[in-house]
Amino acid sequence: EQFKELLANMPLERVRISDEIISHAKDHLKLKLNQSIYVTLTDHINFAIERVSQGIEPQNALLWEIKRFYPQEFQLGIYALELIHDRLGILLPEDEAGFIALHFVNAEYGTDIRDAVKFPDQMQAIVDIVERDLGILLDESSLHYERFMTHIKFLIQRIYRKELLFSEDRELSLLMQRKYPREYQCSVKVAEYIMQATGSRLSEEEIMYLSVHIRRVSTIDL
The missing domain is CATH 1.10.1790.10 (PRD domain)
Incomplete structure (x- = not known):
């Protein structure tokens, strides 16, 4: 119509x-x-x-x-x-x-569309948090950067469509914290920003997956 x-x-x-x-x-x-x-x-x-x-x-x-x-x-x-x-x-x-x-x-x-106009700024803010927290510059030409940005795009999509993963698997989360403490804490800071910007809380599962992607994008030899 x-x-x-x-x-x-x-x-x-x-x-x-x-x-x-x-x-x-x-x-x-x-x-x-x-x-x-x-x-x-x-x-x-x-x-x-x-x-x-x-x-x-x-x-x-x-x-x-x-x-x-x-x-x-x-x-x-x-x-x-x-x-x-x-x-x-x-x-x-x-x-x-x-x-x-x-x-x-x-x-x-x-x-x-009112949400879509927020996406580029939010993606830039997440990249800034990762680079600042880990003290690195991400290699935008790398495959891991492309995968990281794809993950962030789908994460933001799930936030606005209210389709976030809600598993609270503490065992896996603790394993990630022990194995990659810097990357995990970085993902927590990203989650805090997302909460502030969108009002949505990331579950332990979302934070864990984010940690994996941050680990990959910040490590040259992976």
């Missing part, structure tokens, strides 16, 4: 462009998207075009973080800008690629 209302007051070519972008994401990038993307992306593209036609170019304060933490979605945003330029002759600023990327993040995670 929302999509019908949207179609009634929108140029058909803009709807087609949105549909083509979504098809590209599904067919070529194999993204699994919530159906809400048809409404949210089409509405955003229409709004962005109207905005630029009025000489308004919004600044995306999260652009750097989006490029860094959501490169695939950002490239989708660039693809969208190129398609809009090719079809309509309208050149949208790079900041819009970041906004479009967040709509895809939102559709992938099944969250609210």
Whole structure:
């Protein structure tokens, strides 16, 4: 019904462009998207075009973080800008690629766009905690960094979808504390930040898995 209302007051070519972008994401990038993307992306593209036609170019304060933490979605945003330029002759600023990327993040995670805009800052904050607490700089080109960031993305997704793991296995937790005390304490600090930022408490199981990923990403020879 929302999509019908949207179609009634929108140029058909803009709807087609949105549909083509979504098809590209599904067919070529194999993204699994919530159906809400048809409404949210089409509405955003229409709004962005109207905005630029009025000489308004919004600044995306999260652009750097989006490029860094959501490169695939950002490239989708660039693809969208190129398609809009090719079809309509309208050149949208790079900041819009970041906004479009967040709509895809939102559709992938099944969250609210108001939550999705928080993800890049929260991911950066977690990286900062790990680097500061362990006194290291993470190697962003390493496979372990990629796996660590994937784990953080899914952790944040579970937080906002309220699908956190709730096992309180004290035996395994104590084993992790003894074997990797620095990494475990670091994961506790990340859990404290998450509690402060989202109001969600991480279980012993979540903290334990986080410790494993922190251990791997902070150890060169693993």
